[in-house]
Amino acid sequence: MKKNLYTLLLLVFVTAQTVFAQKQVIDRVVATVGSGIILQSDVDMQYAQYLSGGNKPNADFKCEMLQQLLTQKLLSQQAVIDSIEVGETEVDDNLNSRLRYMSQQAGGQERLEKFLNRSLLQYKEDMRPSIYEQLKANKMRQNIVQKVDVTPIEVKRYFEGLNTDSLPYFNTEVEIGEIVMFPKLTVEEKAEFKAKAEGLRKQVTDGSDFGTVARLYSEDGSAPYGGDLGFNTRDNWVKEFAAMAFKLKAGDVSPVFETKYGFHFLQVLERRGEEVHVRHILIKFKPTAASIERTQAKMDSIYNLVTTGKLDFYHAATTNSDSEESKFNGGMVLNQEGESRSTLIPVDKLEASVFQAIDPLKPGEYSKPAQFTDRTGEIGLRFNYLKSRIAPHKANLDEDFVKIKEAARQDKVNRKLNTWFESKRENTYINIADDFKDCNELKVWISKK
Known part of the structure; x- marks a missing residue:
């Protein structure tokens, strides 16, 4: 397994090095968008990153890459017109995040620099213009669709327009709350x-x-x-x-x-x-046995107050929980996927320890306080509240309104973006190299004049 990963990374970074060499020796323009150009090396670099994800070689993928670069170029040029700015800090943060991931995949900074045949500092400078343009394009895209929303009537129309035979089937979903405490040291x-x-x-x-x-x-x-x-x-x-x-x-x-x-x-x-x-x-800080014991006693006290009805869960969580993600939502845990921020969470997305805690509960019941370790390795104590459980079912408006609303909103976003791109393509000079003109993905970009 490790040997295969090493071989893959070597292939990827050798490919990247070849791309840099091509850029200096035999590079060429493969597309022109307005006043900007896209180079063969830009496409090849994206392809190298595609391979780094463990994907099999696929020459057709370069068509998709060029389409993405055309889209990015059109958005970033409009961002300049609209005075949309990207700060140096944003570029640095993005580059640092990428390099941390690449270093982890390569087995450390020194090995990554060896693969790249350059220092990370030099690699960052080589990548900076591309990342700057990507971030500018992303901001422009967000600017185009930021005010898109859907009304309940639009959600209903969207749902009624779906093919009933292809409606999604949802697994069991739950609404859960939590009160979390981390030991405090003296x-x-x-x-x-x-x-x-x-x-x-x-x-x-x-x-x-x-x-x-x-x-x-x-x-x-x-x-x-x-x-x-x-x-x-x-x-x-x-x-x-x-x-x-x-x-x-x-x-x-x-x-x-x-x-x-x-x-x-x-x-x-x-x-x-x-x-x-x-x-x-x-x-x-690492918790001591004494600090865990103090926290356990406090947690047990709150648990007893909540389960006997002397303190409601919402206020108990708001005033006592250490979870920054849920305490200001009355202890309710939000589904982190998508943009709807729904409280309904598929059970297969729950942490194993949370699922085990709430699985035997009936709606309205609480699990007993138990020790756990969070994503960062910090030890804490937690008890959960099961508010509701929805059985597996085919999508319907009554039980799945939030999810259907998000799908309807995304559909409206896509239609708005398509309209925007169609307008810009009609009014922007676009030229694509002959050897890419057979790409199905690029037909819409090729001028019919």
Whole structure:
């Protein structure tokens, strides 16, 4: 398995290197859109990324890639006309996210740089214009459809226009609430974690390489990258971290300080206007047996108040839950898929521990408080509330209005985008290389004049 992944990654990055070489030696224009051009190397780079997803070689996919690039070029050109801006921070964040994923796939930063035959810094600069255009196109697309909504009458018409034989069949869905608590440490319990952070800071100030110490000991997701967080504005960090990052000069190492995540210290690498480039080391808080015991006692007390009717679940969650995702929704968990943010969740999308907790419950009942580990590895305690359970069924307006409304809205969005593109294609000079003119996906882009 690992050998196959290594071979695939090698193929992908060798392909990427070939693309860069082609760009310098035998590149050509494959399409012109208004005042912009699309190069063969642009298509080939997208194809290399397609292969990186584990897909099999497919020459026809290049037709789809060129169609996407044509769409992107048309949107980004209109974005310039409409004065839609993309900040350097947005581009940096997107690039950093991509590189983190690519590094994970390649098995680390050093191996990725070897595959690319260039530093990540150089690769970022090579990719920056493309990412900038992608983000501008995305903003333009959002601008076109941001006011699209559907009325209940439109939802009804959309549903009645569907073929009844092809209506989707929905599995069991539930509405669930949660109250979550994470153990809180006392000052005395935090001391050992602060001492560890102070010890690492001393290693750095005594001459050890900051990046190496971060890779070995930091407990943050940036550790594989030497703790590097890239350029960010104040808004991208919690206030304690931002305050420390923006008061130091380039090269300075901060004292150890505390945030809700644990104890950090950071180094400022560069200042650029309202942005600062830092790297940091984090030592996370870890619950002690005593802190878990205190949290369990508090959770049991709230559970007893709720289940005996002395405290309603909504207020119990709002005032006591530590879940930032659900506490301000009265403890109700939202379906994260799509844009409807419905409280109805298919049971096959639930965490295994949540499903096991609510499976034996009847609507209106509560699971007992139990310990769990969240996506970040943090230990907490939780109990769930089952508000409703809908049995498997064929789609209907009564039970599935929210989902059908989202489908109707998406249909309206697609129609609006199609109308917009049709208008722009008719009034924009578009030329496509002869060897791409047989692509079915591109027929609509080829001028009939």
